Amino acid sequence: MLKALxxxxxxxxxxxxxxxxxxxxxxxxxAAAAYVLLFVFLFFTMAAMFLxxxxxxxEQLIPAELDWLYFAMMGLTAVMFGVIGSVFTTHTILYKxxxxxxxxxxxxxxxxxxxxRMIIVFGSSLxxxxxxxxxxxxxxxxxxxxxxxPVILQILLMIxxxxxxxxxxxxxxxxxxxxxxxxRSKTAATVILSLVFLGAYYFFYFKIRDVLAYIISSLxxxxxxxxxxxxxxxxxxxxxxxxxxxxxxxxxxxAGLFAIAYAVLSATLLRILTASNAGRKAVxxxxxxxxSSVERxxxxxxxRRLTGSATxxxxxxxGLLIMLAGAVLLIIKAETVRSQFPAILxxxxxxxxxxxxxxxxxxxxxxxxxxxxxxxxxxxxxxWILQSMPVExxxxxxxxxxxxxxxxxxxxWVLFAAAAFxxxxxxxxxxxxxxxxxAFNLFIAEFGLMMNLLKPNLEWTNEAVPIKQGMPxxxxxxxxxxxxGLSFGIGLALNAFLPAFAAVLIFAAxxxxxxxxxxxxxxxxxxxxxxxx
Amino acid sequence: xxxxxxxxxxxxxxxxxxxxxxxxxxxxxxxxxxxNGAGKTTTLKCAVGILRFDSGEIEINGISVKSDPTxxxxxxxxxxxxxxIYEFMTGIRYLNFVADIYGVSAADRxxxxxxxxxxxxxxxxxxxxxxxxxxxxxxKLAIISAWLHDPKLIIMDEPFVGLxxxxxxxxxxxxxxxxxxxxxxxxxxHVLEVAEKLCDRIAxxxxxxxxxxxxxxxxxxxxxxxxxFLELQE
Numbered sequence: 209m210l211k212a213l214x215x216x217x218x219x220x221x222x223x224x225x226x227x228x229x230x231x232x233x234x235x236x237x238x239a240a241a242a243y244v245l246l247f248v249f250l251f252f253t254m255a256a257m258f259l260x261x262x263x264x265x266x267e268q269l270i271p272a273e274l275d276w277l278y279f280a281m282m283g284l285t286a287v288m289f290g291v292i293g294s295v296f297t298t299h300t301i302l303y304k305x306x307x308x309x310x311x312x313x314x315x316x317x318x319x320x321x322x323x324x325r326m327i328i329v330f331g332s333s334l335x336x337x338x339x340x341x342x343x344x345x346x347x348x349x350x351x352x353x354x355x356x357x358p359v360i361l362q363i364l365l366m367i368x369x370x371x372x373x374x375x376x377x378x379x380x381x382x383x384x385x386x387x388x389x390x391x392r393s394k395t396a397a398t399v400i401l402s403l404v405f406l407g408a409y410y411f412f413y414f415k416i417r418d419v420l421a422y423i424i425s426s427l428x429x430x431x432x433x434x435x436x437x438x439x440x441x442x443x444x445x446x447x448x449x450x451x452x453x454x455x456x457x458x459x460x461x462x463a464g465l466f467a468i469a470y471a472v473l474s475a476t477l478l479r480i481l482t483a484s485n486a487g488r489k490a491v492x493x494x495x496x497x498x499x500s501s502v503e504r505x506x507x508x509x510x511x512r513r514l515t516g517s518a519t520x521x522x523x524x525x526x527g528l529l530i531m532l533a534g535a536v537l538l539i540i541k542a543e544t545v546r547s548q549f550p551a552i553l554x555x556x557x558x559x560x561x562x563x564x565x566x567x568x569x570x571x572x573x574x575x576x577x578x579x580x581x582x583x584x585x586x587x588x589x590x591x592w593i594l595q596s597m598p599v600e601x602x603x604x605x606x607x608x609x610x611x612x613x614x615x616x617x618x619x620x621w622v623l624f625a626a627a628a629f630x631x632x633x634x635x636x637x638x639x640x641x642x643x644x645x646x647a648f649n650l651f652i653a654e655f656g657l658m659m660n661l662l663k664p665n666l667e668w669t670n671e672a673v674p675i676k677q678g679m680p681x682x683x684x685x686x687x688x689x690x691x692x693g694l695s696f697g698i699g700l701a702l703n704a705f706l707p708a709f710a711a712v713l714i715f716a717a718x719x720x721x722x723x724x725x726x727x728x729x730x731x732x733x734x735x736x737x738x739x740x741x
Numbered sequence: 742x743x744x745x746x747x748x749x750x751x752x753x754x755x756x757x758x759x760x761x762x763x764x765x766x767x768x769x770x771x772x773x774x775x776x777n778g779a780g781k782t783t784t785l786k787c788a789v790g791i792l793r794f795d796s797g798e799i800e801i802n803g804i805s806v807k808s809d810p811t812x813x814x815x816x817x818x819x820x821x822x823x824x825x826i827y828e829f830m831t832g833i834r835y836l837n838f839v840a841d842i843y844g845v846s847a848a849d850r851x852x853x854x855x856x857x858x859x860x861x862x863x864x865x866x867x868x869x870x871x872x873x874x875x876x877x878x879x880x881k882l883a884i885i886s887a888w889l890h891d892p893k894l895i896i897m898d899e900p901f902v903g904l905x906x907x908x909x910x911x912x913x914x915x916x917x918x919x920x921x922x923x924x925x926x927x928x929x930x931h932v933l934e935v936a937e938k939l940c941d942r943i944a945x946x947x948x949x950x951x952x953x954x955x956x957x958x959x960x961x962x963x964x965x966x967x968x969x970f971l972e973l974q975e
Contacts, residue, residue: 489869490831490868490869491865491868492832492833492864492865492866492867492868492869493868494851494854494855496847496848496851497833497837497840497847497850497851498847499840499841499844499845499846499847499850500841501841502841502842502844504841505838505841505842506842508838509827509830509838512827512829512830512834513827513829515829516828516829516830517829588825589823589825590825590826590827590828592791592819592821592825593826593827595790595791596789596790596791596814596817596819597814597839597842597843598811598812598813598814598815598842598843599811599814599842600811739791739810740792740793
């Protein structure tokens with residue numbers, strides 16, 4: 209039974225790779241292999257980002273025989289990355305599947321339903337942990353560590369770290385479900401609670417990281433003390449460096465936490481899934497509704513879709529919050545940032561590159577706000593509504609892009625304006641930077657929509673699948689990072705011949721042209737695809 | 742009103758609809774019956790313009806669904822077999838959304854929402870999110886939204902599924918009223934008694950091919966529709 213449940217969950221997760229929902233048939237072996245290879249490539253690209261951090265720490269700590277501290281820090285990073293990568297979808301995976309009633313009606317113990325879903329959370333956590341931990345293992349081996357035992361223990365602890373991430377994510381998902389089930393505005397409550405809990409996690413994470421950094425700077429004084437209160441982390445570190453007993457202790461601790469989480473969540477699953485909508489029933493009072501234009505109605509529908517789903521809002525809109533918080537922080541810490549940041553850039557040979565760095569960094573953040581990559585898939589089985597209405601598909605798709613731009617442009621410009629103010633950018637540089645931010649947002653919105661039109665998934669039973677795990681999301685994220693990186697790297701190279709603002713304007717023009725070309729494709733070919741999905 | 746000529750639609754090797762020809766005149770309630778997988782839903786979706794077909798022609802009031810789907814869709818309303826309506830909207834928001842897309846004036850929509858909402862006893866639930874609706878309530882909402890813009894042709898796939906007897910009776914009345922005012926209804930059903938009592942004309946489809954069509958008398962003669970249907974399906 210459990211095998212069948214896990215198979216069902218996995219088939220949904222992997223359906224994109226093996227099934228073409230647009231054509232309604234299985235992909236050919238070649239196409240499936242190509243998608244799997246692409247996924248592997250994206251995974252290794254993600255892992256490559258952590259290779260630098262692992263290398264930096266390994267160089268410092270391993271020659272000083274602080275192997276345990278090296279693994280403790282990388283383990284902490286893996287947990288942080290794992291939590292941010294999947295925390296917002298866990299609540300949906302555990303509790304919001306469309307097949308809840310169908311499964312509960314079958315003779316399946318709720319604990320097995322839960323376990324099959326926790327396995328999915330574990331799987332995605334393991335992928336994220338691997339992206340950090342495998343580079344850590346590689347750098348450790350490169351520093352001359354040898355022997356099979358440490359490698360075996362490192363693999364065991366990697367699995368345990370994924371289990372720990374699963375426990376943290378499930379605990380948050382459970383708390384959100386428990387609190388929000390009694391509230392009427394579930395979406396707002398879920399968003400607020402998730403952000404509060406995530407904030408608490410990160411407060412805790414940064415505190416530990418500060419302590420670790422302090423230990424590195426004052427090793428003699430604090431190492432022994434940290435081994436005392438930071439005992440679980442030191443067991444992880446010692447285990448990964450080849451000591452069997454600490455590895456067993458960390459494994460038992462994590463397994464114990466997993467068992468407790470499983471027991472608590474199992475005991476409450478049925479109550480949460482079968483909770484009726486508490487609170488007062490909304491009373492309908494007839495009001496004369498003003499007539500809206502088609503465009504306005506479509507845009508309103510897109511916004512309602514967004515605000516009606518905590519999963520959509522949290523996974524796709526986190527960057528908006530980061531940008532607004534960043535702008536406020538920049539203004540508050542203006543003096544400190546203004547005095548220190550240019551000096552840091554100077555020390556790594558990037559002095560005077562602010563005009564290129566600032567818009568590129570904002571583009572990088574914007575590439576995480578992907579509202580259009582799942583917007584077609586999210587139409588799901590309701591797609592017949594728009595398809596049967598007398599409205600051109602191009603207008604429907606335009607509304608999706610417009611929502612992305614409306615949401616992203618203001619926060620990204622606010623952040624850019626704050627940075628331009630703090631660093632006193634010249635007017636030409638500020639205008640070119642603002643133009644780049646606009647053009648990049650347009651490009652990424654159109655590109656994400658194109659990807660979703662080419663690779664839609666309308667057959668989901670859990671909306672976390674198209675929002676978080678679809679190929680359009682991964683590809684657009686990847687392209688966003690690459691192109692934002694290129695605007696920085698090539699921008700710097702161009703700056704050797706051109707003024708910085710001109711280099712930025714070249715990229716703004718490139719993104720604008722790409723956005724317009726893709727937008728044209730979306731309006732014609734994309735509209736045709738949408739009409740026939 | 743609706744003219745389907747030599748419609749063929751294939752899914753891969755399988756011919757879901759094979760050279761189907763049907764004409765539905767204004768004032769007619771046209772029933773479409775057949776076994777599961779006979780091609781009824783495919784035909785209805787092609788007629789609504791949400792499924793591309795391989796050959797043939799479909800015209801609504803003389804306008805080709807292929808060449809001007811938007812103009813055709815202005816004239817029709819469609820209710821699918823499973824009313825998957827936006828669960829993130831409340832009932833009233835959904836109705837207003839539909840009204841906005843079809844350009845229904847504020848006064849007309851208020852009057853029609855009140856009239857049909859009260860008739861289906863759904864008015865009190867219009868402020869509730871659609872996610873809280875039962876299947877029958879969603880079906881009622883889909884029916885109200887279909888009638889909201891006063892369509893000339895209403896295409897429905899199993900419209901009576903999930904409706905309570907009172908709502909089913911009301912729907913039959915509403916269907917007749919549309920036809921009395923010069924409109925037309927084209928619907929599929931498995932409930933042969935309903936088809937027998939309600940339809941002016943029917944078509945029976947088997948494995949994508951039309952096997953019999955005409956007025957009720959022409960199709961069934963002295964037998965019951967059930968007997969004729971079962972004979973034809975053998």
